[in-house]
Amino acid sequence: MHMTLYYDGHCPLCLAEIRFLAERNEAGLLSFVDVCADDFSSAEVGVSSCQILLDNMHAKLADGTVLVGADVFAAAYERAQLPRLAWLFSRPWLMPLWRLVYRVFATHRERISRLIGPGLLAWVTRRYSC
Template structure:
């Protein structure tokens, strides 16, 4: 999964998923780091910031709500995976994520510190 490491809410989500990644089926790359290669992935940093992106080990790129469904499934969160995989809800999730992506830093400034505290409390 590719994520914005400068976004506290994004960090909280990655920490949450990392704590559920006992099977090692997920890996995370901050798009602001040297580990992220837009050329190798085929998605610019701006595109990755606008739409949640992930890449399977074989190279297949997935975007949008499909990423959440796949991640939650791999993190052994079947109820969340099911909610994000419902075709009738996907347009709502996609619009919601686009809004979040556009305003990620303002939203994250309000909610991110609390989310990080909650995730870190569960990890401790």
């Protein structure tokens, strides 16, 4: 089933993840929407503001189901044909950990992205530019 990921186009770390997934999107099961684009409306996802989307990763499945936070990653990795990551992020017994880690990450995303985002984005861009 197709899935649309909503991401912060101003965040280098977010861009690195999106570029990585886009390169693995051979089956065409993922679409990517920058919530910072001028023509984007948060109503597309069914939320009241773009800030909600910036505070937590969101994805929307073709059937209208919206995934939020850590739950997005297993679904995205599965569609990007990354079975080991999909398996790791889909284990029910690990979900409390992933949700906690994601909550901490989301709270400090801008600071973390400033520290490691540019380097990671440069690496992904070099790795997949050929």
